[in-house]
Amino acid sequence: MRSMPWLASVGAALVAVAVSLCTVMFTAIQPAHAAVGLHISGTNIVEANGQKFIMRGVNHPHVWYTNQTSSFANIKALGANTVRVVLGSGKRWGPSTDVANVISLCKQNRLICVLEVHDTTGYGEDGAAATLDEAVNYWISQKSALVGQESYVVINIGNEPIGNTNAAQWTSATTAAIQKMRGNGFEHLLMVDAPNWGQDWQYVMRDNAQTILNADSQHNTVLSIHMYAVFNSAAAITDYLNRFQTNGWPLVIGEFGWRFSASEVDHETLLSEAAARGLGYLGWSWSGNTDPILDMATGFDPNQLTTWGQRIFNGANGIKATAKQATIYGGATPTVTTTITPPPSGSCRVAYVMNTWNTGFTANITITNTGSSATNGWRLVFSLPSGQTITNGWSASYAPTNGQVTATNAGWNGNLAPGGSTTIGFQATHTGNTAAPTSFTLNGAACQVA
Template identity: 70%
Template sequence: MQRYFNPRRLAAFGVAVLAAATSIVLLARPADAAVGLHISGTNIVEANGQTLVMRGVNHPHVWFTGQTSSFANIKALGANTVRVVLGSGKRWGPSTDVGNVIALCKQNKLICVLEVHDTTGYGEEGAAASLDEAVNYWISQKSALVGQENYVVINIGNEPIGNTNAAQWTAATTAAIQKMRTNGFEHLLMVDGPNWGQDWQYVMRDNAQTILDADSQRNTVLSIHMYAVFNTATAITDYLNRFRTNGWPLVIGEFGWRFNANEVDHETILSEAQARGLGYLAWSWSGNTDPILDMATNFDPNQLTTWGQRIFNGANGIKATAKEASIYSGVTPTTPATTPPTTPPTTPPTTPPTSPPPGGRTCAATYSILGQWPGGFQGDVRVTAGGAAISGWTVTWTFGNGQTVNQAWNATVTSSGSTVTARNVGYNGSLGAGASANFGFIGAWNGTNAAPALSCTAS
């Protein structure tokens, strides 16, 4: 979102006919290459393997550098992440206080998503910076960023292409990622879609695999911004389904709310994000020239607006669903209670991985519930090779409470009664020693949804 840009103008654009997305799935990043926050399957995980589901808001720091108390206020309302608006100097800034911003995030136990805002609408907005110029800014701030990989995600450029020649996004984003890696950045990278972030021409969706493959570290997450283009549940779920089906990591990096009939369907965004284990970062804390998008009037946490109350205190909102990053709390994956709550859990329950003996062709598997709702849930299983490389894996478990698997991705899953067998597919069976792959599924439950014990066999 550009501070001076009204997302409602996008309501005039028609949504193009959906094209088939590529079906190639991103391979999991080798575990021994992980530095700080990184991608595992479709998830963002911390260095210790704990899944991080972003729950936070955007803070317009570059225009209100004196509002440093906002970090503590956002944290106090339950957020685990804040996306911080910075400027490269091309249009705003330059933000030379990156070290201080990171310190504020760490002091308040927030994951820090840092973004250069100057790129907003490049190609359509004449004053916008290019993604290459944004990378040059990150290089200039490298000394403040190196060593912060556990705490910082670098969002290379906000909404980096407008509606003019949106196809240029693919080459520009590929080059930006590669330039970041060539210059030694090991952080989790986030990239926004074109069309002012809303990807209504589906350039990001249809070129997602190309972008992910461009990262030599396999450590990039895609980010969609949802405003007036996403004003129906169908538009939202269809877009999210394409990414889930193809195993592409995604966050909802910005979204607004339905303050009139043509605006974004925030209720569907919130419920779908929770059900799918997707991170979201709502726009924005305060200071908008269109104050309908402010969450706190005049940056005052005691004056939450309708939007602020909804995002922090409502169903599937931040307070109900956010979990603090384990880098701050020291929490590691834990065994779930036998009887889970009937509302979506704030802490994804997991079973401890099976413990493979050292050496040999062995594997371990860890079961997690990423989201749960009455009658349904989303599960995720992480398979990790033991002390030697493996060429294939099979995971089996037996549900003890009548649960069933309805659909799955990144594995061939079959059921016989309560016993479930999941086998690798062609692209994720070969794992180096210590490397991991994830597969996911949508299941049904009724009454109790205890996590089963897993058995993993390697070949």
């Protein structure tokens, strides 16, 4: 429209008409709003420079443990590129008036900050919960700390904003919240959680996703699903993710737990599918849960990772294996070591800890190099008693799943310095025999059993 050589051959009147029409057309077809900082491109979250950013991180319950500021550095040190920070609007928790400090902690530790208001959890079913509109009012009150941070901060308007009572109200409430945020000048990437306590088992978010995305004048909203017991099978997970992928809707897994019992989320499928599809995920949660089964670090201590903590940070498709730092901080790619150097004979120790229930168990295996030279890759061999079968594992690969099993190191934990250790684990079924293996060898050398 800016180059029309044929205009030179027509009269002055036609030139004037053509220029006038061009002006009208140019005015009518305005370019889309130029995204500021983190934004949506197709189904992806991208940075201001267009580089795709895939969230790999965890949730931190900051509003209840405001003194645990070292958690940001500890989460980063374990490989995360994102932290979702729990804040309070003052309706039920908080108010969190330290938003500027939280953002500073994220930036100091080169983490993307997802900030969420937790007071909205279960509205309509929980009488103490805040509305999404009240959550937006909180964000408006904190606007001075947020403006200018669009490359570092995602605003998750409200956590699990509708319970199981009248979940259909989620669509209008979420639409209004997005429009109020934009009407008040926020240009950040917005994240919206599903109803049904985040799990969307009535498919309100899935079936109204396009309505929500259309409500954003800046087309800069990502949908967030929380995966717990509703998603306890591979079929449930893949079907849900397929619907969003097929329709081209941006999605992240904003919370999820692990399969500590057969009725819980199939975290192995979740992690592998997220990696294969390039979906972001944020596990729940770093520490401080009233039910400690979902704690990743005991007492906020990064040196005391739980089974869940070891799995999400150090396991296959986990944070260390797949996270890339945001390019605004300088990107980083994980490295993998494959060469195997055996330890000297008798230079290893194994501690095997089981947690059993009626038909299954989990096992944590801590391998310690008690020799004088480092390993550069390892294989741990042990025999499972009759009737025991591994169903999934973390921090190593396991083959076969019963009888004599070989556990082979993951890419991140093959190097064991003298005195160094690593913890691996698996979940298994049993038919009544819950005995532990009696012996272990590491790269052919017998280990002491602690």
